[in-house]
Amino acid sequence: MSQDTLTFLDVNAAAGELNQLFTLDVTRAIVQCDSCDKIAPLAESYLYAMEPGMVVRCNGCQRVLMRIVTNAANVWADLRGLRYLQLTKREPEL
Amino acid sequence: MGRLNWLVASVATLREETPQARTLVLDVPDWPGHVAGQHVDVRLTAADGYSTARSYSIANAADGKRVELTVVRIPEGEVSPYLTEEIGVRDLVEIRGPIGGWFVWQPVQTESVQLIAGGSGLVPLMAMIRTRVAVRHRAPFRLLYSVRDPESVLYAAELQDIVAQVPVTYAYTRRVPNGSMERPHRVDAATLASATWPAASAPTCYVCGPTAFVEVAADLLRSAGHEPARIRTERFGPSGGSP
């Protein structure tokens, strides 16, 4: 991973926005990359935020897992890069 | 979890941490509680309706309706100068949260914990430390804190007070304290070897800070033998904070 690719964050940073799409906590999701088959916590994927768009990439092969665009009126989501998204119903105890 | 809504928060007190950093102690009447490591989105709205939002890690252990955020001022930033210089007691902001279920530490965990902070990345880790102290937890905790110089150290007095419970190693990158025999340096394999739990003790590692720092530190942990599944990371972006 080249040192100057400083533009990426992790999915945590987008969790507030992604929460608009998912009622279950997306930061605890597990995903499988449809390109390289890697199974990993979504939270460890790379987030490239180009607000109003964001791209989440597999931290193995760097292919796109999902793209999300948000404005005041709409959220657009393309999840084709995921073979699956697994969300847990169990909440952290507050 | 349901949809998170924006909640009104008012500033109860302000605490200057360093010349560049300030803690906002917020009262949030509808706060559901939080877990150490979680963050909030903060939304500011100007009188003409313009609004913008930033993410901040929660700095305090769960404490009823109280949420503490430590904000570092980014010069030329849009939000951090307002929060560190302009906002006053009784002023209002909106917050949405708590957010995050991955980069969290909870007292049900019994394994040892290695915390690695780069600059303002200490904030969510401090919530973990404060939680551990508050419940008198027994899990071995260590903190490796990479920081520019002694004046930039967040929560310096508090970390000093609890050092028997949470040993801290400071890695100064620009300037060391007067009288120190060390030279400024960035965290490297030797730092890890002397200042962190060994991989054999299978700690859960939490690494937080600017993206480049987190990449280096996580790589070093993996090279030292830590299982990737036991390394949790949170990246703050190139400037290490929310501008």
Place this chain on the structure above:
Amino acid sequence: MSIVSRGFLGRRRPADQKLPPGQYLTTDFPVLSAGPTPRIPLDKWEFVIATETGASHRWDWKAFAALPSEQINVDLHCVTRWSKLGTAWEGVSLDTLLEGVETTAGFALATSYGDYTSNLPLPDLRDGKAWIAFRYDGKELAPEHGGPARLLVPHLYLWKSAKWIHSITLRAQDKPGFWESLGYHNYGDPWREQRYWGD
């Protein structure tokens, strides 16, 4: 309904600056990207124009560097709301590159090294409106800003100016690019604030 944060102003543009609606002036040059920075060694670099009939025109770095280039000074407007005025670039005009390319296509799809694409009407690449730029501010274009070369189409939002440009495919039918297929406006005129579908 939002509350108001007393004294919060946000970024404000000076009243005398001519900026498109919703933009603020910046003096730095933010780096935003949809993916990791590709590294393209110059001996492997190429720029290709492919036409709707399947013909292709290709330049390697040596051939590209031999083309006449222009020094230009343009304003940049990013959909993330920053604008940077008076930026200095050197690039080869698309008019130069399209000379000798036979086409009746109405549309173009710019493709980057990596997986980024942006679409434009072909007329928006002609008549002095677009360049393949390889120098910025007197220096070689840095990788994080799209080097070795990027598309530069300053009259549209900057997401159209594909970094790390690899090819431009001329098409009879429009094909929305990376962001245009997911909510960003298909054309993207900053002066009409065309950020999203429906704007």
